[in-house]
Each structure stands twice: as structure tokens, then as C-alpha cells.
Amino acid sequence: MTSILKWSQSLFNFEVKNEGVWFKSLSNRGVIGWILALFLTFGYITLYFFPAWLGLGAKGMPNTGFIAWFDPISLFFNGSAASQWFVYGFLYTLIILIMGVKFLIKYKNNNYQIIRTISLMFFQLCFAFIIPEIMASLNQPAMDLKNMWPLNYYFFFDWNIKKLLSSGYFGLFLMVWGIALTFIISPVLTYFYGKRWYCSWVCGCGGLAETAGDPFRHLSDNSETAWKWERRIIYPVLFLVCLMTLTILDSFFRKNPETYWITFSHFKVIILLLLAGIIALGIWQKGWLKGVSKWSKIGFISLGIILFVAIAFSWSYQKPVLLINALKLREWYGFYVGAIFSGIIGVGFYPLMGSRVWCRFGCPMAAILGIQQRFFSRFRITVNGGQCISCGNCSTYCEMGIDVRAYAQKGENIVRASCVGCGICAEVCPRGVLKLENGPLSLEDGKIRF
């Protein structure tokens, strides 16, 4: 009896800050952790591939069972019976809200955590859930206004472009908004605030990781080997998503070379210029690129040149770009990266590999923002002189598996591509060593320092 009482007390005692996390089966990869991981993984598999098991009605048939429970809510929002995606979106939002409240209580003494979490909850509830439902109920294309390419990898797919361009001014607005978000708004915000403005303030994947994933953050491997694999996987995914988008747009323009005010030849010029620009950047490498190793630079530049030549060749011979079957690639990416990686592994493995598996190893958005954060942003984590006692709380509780201590104990500021700026390292540090900052005036000479 007393043990049950104690247990139920501990359930609601959110103030306890990470005490005993390595003793509990749920949070130390014990039996309960594994059961939860299996449950989540199979949940995702059923939802993605076997929705009928959950009671989704076959074409035109009414829903039954689990999915039917959500019919009234779906009817209320958009006037039709629930789809498996409605159920998913609804539960996803609900979990972020509930676990968000838990997070708010746990970190109630830290305003940064409070504001950031409210922002995450707001964007999930309004931008990801309510606004698209409203758009749909008004017979407009439904779009999550904060979900940008390349995380939203289908933004440049032919069907999405056609849908947007055939929906009048509203569709056009969505088109312009989506492009501006990726190419203007995001770089500017990332320059001033680092990638955190998206990853731990706005993004839906981040929203789930920060709230529901918080009890598992210490499970992220912070070894150098893990860091190596992180780079080996995330940048190829970024490359893939770019390649896929390129091939899809290529086949789209091939079919409609002169239909829109951007013609096929415009498109070719834009792509080749973009590539040339990237190569030039790699060669130019002014001061802010100096941390990169020689071989990555050489590899990066030669890959760029090979691509440039190959793309130019395939176009001059009127072949699909790089001879790639766009539809196959798209199918492949959608299945392996879109469904298996970001969904099933990304969330299903929370209790095994920590809350940011997808964000850390897979997300192409995080890869782009990270590159910018590393080389062209004012954001960094400042280390407070020599106060570090090398205790390791920061490294243990970094959900991105960054070995924060390795920098802190040397008194070196932390500028890492993967840091999502969650601020938890600074919060758990018992000696007040870490602070997230946006390039403040240099303390010595009043000049801005990067």
C-alpha cells in the first residue's frame, strides 16, 4: 500500500529533477522502456500500413472501433469522418499539450523553458492542427504554415504545386509563403537566433521530443562515435531530399515546360546557378568556414562539380536529370525516410535512443539549419569562466548527444551544428556554467563577436 502511495506521489511530483532516472525501468532501457518502445513502434506501423486494423473504414464504409471514436471530433472540425491521419494529428497534439503541461511544471522556475514550451504547444495546436482543419473545411488547400521544405519534403511535388496554383490567390499565397519561409525567413531568423527558433520553439517533431520525449533525453548517446554516425547519416539524407526535389521538379517542368511564368529553361538556369554558388562558397571559404577539415572541403567541392557537369549533360541530351527515375526515388524516400525513419524510428525509439533520434540523425531541415548555425549565426552557448566541475550533467541531459562538458571544462564556448538550443544543459548545470546567447556585445571591447 505505502509503495503504491509513494509511486502515485512520484507520478505527480514533477518537481523532482531527474532524480532516479537511471534507476527506473521506464527511463533506463529496462523492461518497461522496451515494452513502450515496442508499443510505439507497432502503433506507428499499424497506423501507417494497416489502418484497417484500427477500424478505418474501407472506401466509403463507415469507421469502426478505435478510429470511429474520433469521428465526432473530426465531424466537428472538418465535417467528415475521421481518417487515420486525423486521429494521428489529434493524438499527437493532445500528447504535446498534456506532456507540455508536465514539462511546464517541472521547469516552472525557468522563464526560457516556459516561453519556449508554450510556443511549441501553440504552434502544434494552432498551426499544425486547427488552422489546416479550418482551411480544409473552407475547401481550401490545407497546409501546416510552419512546416517548411525540406522537412515538408512534398512541398515541391507536382501534385502540391498544381493544387496550390489552382486554388486562386490563397493557393498562390501559400506557394509564396512556403518559398519565403525556406529561403528568406528561416535564414534570417537562424542568423539572429540559431536553429533553436525552429527546432525547439516551433517544429512539431521538436514539440513532441521536448515534451513527451523529456523523460528519455539522457538516453541520447554522447560518444564521439555517435557524433560520427550522425554526420554520416544526416547529410546524405539532406542530399537525397535535394536530389528528389530536383528530379520531381524536373519531371514536372518536362511535362509543363511553358505553362507557368517560371519555364523549364528558367528552372535549369536557377538550379545550375544555385549549384555553382554552392561550389563557389566551398572554394571561397572565408574565415567562417575555417573549422572544416581539408578532406570534407575537397569532397564537397568535387561532388558539387561532378553534379554540375552531370546535370548540365543530362539536360543538354534532353534526358531526365541524372537519368534518375523521379517517381521511384520519391516512393523510396517517402517510405524509408518519411515513414520508417522519421515516424517509426523517430518516435518509437524514444525509450531506447533518446528523444531526438530523427532530429539528430535524419532531419534534412536540421541539417541545413545546423550548417548555417555552425558557420553563420550569432547563437552560441557561453561558458562561464572556470566554474565547471566536469560533473557531466550537461552532457548526460543533452538530447542531441552533444558532449557539452568537453567544451565547458576547457572554458570554450559551444557552437555546434546539432544544438537545438533547448537550454536544458544550462538548466541542469549545478554550477551556473552555461548560458544560451545570441552574439551579445563582446564584454571586452563592445564589438560584436561571432
Next chain:
Amino acid sequence: MHIVIIGNGISGVSVAKSLREYSDDEITIVSSENISFFSRPALMYVFMGKMRFKDILPFPSDYWVRNKIKQVYGAVKEIDAENQSIVLDDGGVLSYDKLVLALGSQPKSLGLGEFNLQGVQGFYSLQDLEKLQDSTNKIKHASIIGGGLIGVELAEMFVSRGISFTFWVREKWFGSNFLPQEEAEMVTNHLISKNINIKFEREIIGFEADDSNKVKSVESQSGEKVNSDLVCVCIGVEPKVDWLKSTDVQTKAGVLVNAHLQTNIPSIYAVGDCVECIDPVHGRKSIETLWYTGRLMGEYLGKNILPENSPPYEPGIYFNSAKFFDLEYQIYGDVPTSFSEPYGTVFWKHPTKDKSIRLVFDAKNDEFIGCCVLGIRFRQEVCEKWIREKRKISEVLPLLSEANFDSEFSTRYERELLDIYNNTVI
């Protein structure tokens, strides 16, 4: 050249690290505690389940091989200064060209022979942690003796594991021997708010043991007897130098060293907790048992052990930090426990929350000499700069927001402190 370092705590490891930065000489580190360096202040987090032991190792396991630092596990029993060699407990002999003693401390005893009883221990080493973990599930009630930093850490550890205990503090307020009165009261109230069983103004004068020499209870000067089957004595630490008494190395309370951290034997040096400076820099103690002091001494010695004519050790401006349950504490420069001439002070305390800021200045010339904060974080570089530049207090106060290191969006209180100062001056 072979440099042998006894002790792989922060001081010994800092010597090896900074020496390796510019020298290829052979480096060996000997320790009898654990084969690799770990963070001693983090031992408590292992007990509390916040981290595993491997998480409190500050360097990846291949660090030592990569940097060609040889690790030897064993206790050193003897130093043969004439032949420049040391003898290990397993009989092994290591010869050195330069020897560094980084021996650390050990828990002080009350002098009542209490460490001979079973169930009585200090909390310093990895072995102490293991002992504690072994007994945790078996005990009914524990006693923590000594209201210092380690005592309060033990209290936090016991609370997190639900162990019932009594916390015996000799002073009237917790921390009154190292904190100013207001801060000591704040910390005391914070401890009381944690619902721990804390008894002030008590000195332990005796122990009772059962037939098998296991501790049964402790007794205070006021006559209370409290049954305790685990007793942690945390009344401070002392340099771990007993075994050196039989060698030629000169010791008093600690290993005596000159301004270059050199002992009476020119090829032997000492750093960290085990050091007693013969002539400490003005205002500093001759023995400083701090993580930071160990690291600074180690970094200094690593850089200066080989070159001739090296500059003397310069500890820099004092700083320290601690955490009492949820309450963080930082101190920079000189902050006494009471403020008679020549000290002047400005103090602000939040009316409801556990937050305070204190600046200290020289009342004669208004020069800023130190500060300490509770529940607020300050920037070390800025505080040090102001102290070094002997800024006037009236100049520092309006700039105080530069020193703030709290996380973004935190409420700021520099204005309140300035108001207090202006009101007292006029």
C-alpha cells in the same frame, strides 16, 4: 624525462594535461582509487540516479592512450628520494625524474575513534560511495554530522532516496562559518523548507556500538541520543599525507611547498588539496581544498615544471560555487562573513524567492572587491575584471546587468540593488 604523478584527481590530471600540451615526455599517473579520473563533486549524482558512474568520467576512455598518459592502478607506499623512485603496494617500483604529489584529502575525524566503528564513514572517495550504496537498503535511520558543503550534499542524496536521517549542525545557522549572516539564514530556511530533520547547535560527543562493533546511536552535547545505524562524519577534510611522515618530504598539516609548488626536495612538487603553502598569496588560505584550486595549480605546474626560471604560482582572483539543494551559490573575490571595517556591503534579497545579490567594497576608497549571489548567476569574467581594475562601487552598480548570467527571459534585479545603494548613501 619521466614525470610521475601520484593521484589522478583534478589536480594530478590537470598537471598531465597541460604538460602534454607542449611536451612529449613520458607521463605516468598512479592512483589507488580508480584507474581513471572521475569528477569527485559528481559522486552524489551517481547515488541519486541522475547519472551513471561512466557519465561522471570527464574524458572519453581512449583519451589516455591518445595522449600517451600511462595510468597505473595501485597505492604508493614509499618515496625513495635519493634514487628518485617510488614503491607501490604490490612491490612494483617506478623511477622518476620529477615527481608530483596530488594526493588529495581524507575526511577529518571527530577524534572519538568513530571511524573504527562499523557503519561510520566519511564521504569523499569512490569507495565511500560504494560503502554508502551497500548500506542504503539495510539501514533504518542515518546521521549526518557536520553542516558543511559535503553534509548538505549527503542530505540531498538521502532525501532523493527516501532515507530517514538526522542532520547535526554545530552552528546556529547552516553555513555561518563561510557565508555572511543573511545568506546563511536564507540557506538555512531553504533547508528547512525541504522538511529535513536538521538540528542546530549540536555537537556530537559520543557514539554507541553493539557487540559486533557496529554503530547504534549518536549522542549530542545536549544529551539527545538518536539511534543511527549509519553515520556520516562530514566535519571537513584534511590533506591525505600521513604516509609521507616516514619520507623525507616535509609536511605539516599538508605537503609544504614554496611559491613554485616545490617541496623541500627539488625534484618533488605538490598540487591540489594535499598542499600547504608556506607563504600563501595575500588573502588566501595556506590550504585550499577546492576543485578550482586543484585545477589552477595543476595547470600552472604542468606548464612550469620543466622550464627553468618559471614565474611563481598566482592563484588569480578567488571564485567558487556550490549548490544547496535547489539553491545555487556563486562567489567572486573577497566576501567576508561579517562586515566590520574596512568592508562595506550592498545587499539585496528577494522578498519571497530564494534570491540575493551582495556586492562588497572597501569602505575607505569605495573599490569593488567581491560579490556573491544566491539563486542568481553571475559572469566570472566581468566580476574578475571589475575587481582587478579596482572599479568604484558606484561605477559597478549601474553596469551590473553586464555581470548577469541568468538564462534568457529571467527576471532581473539590478535596479533594486542600485536603489538600495542610493538610499543608503544619501
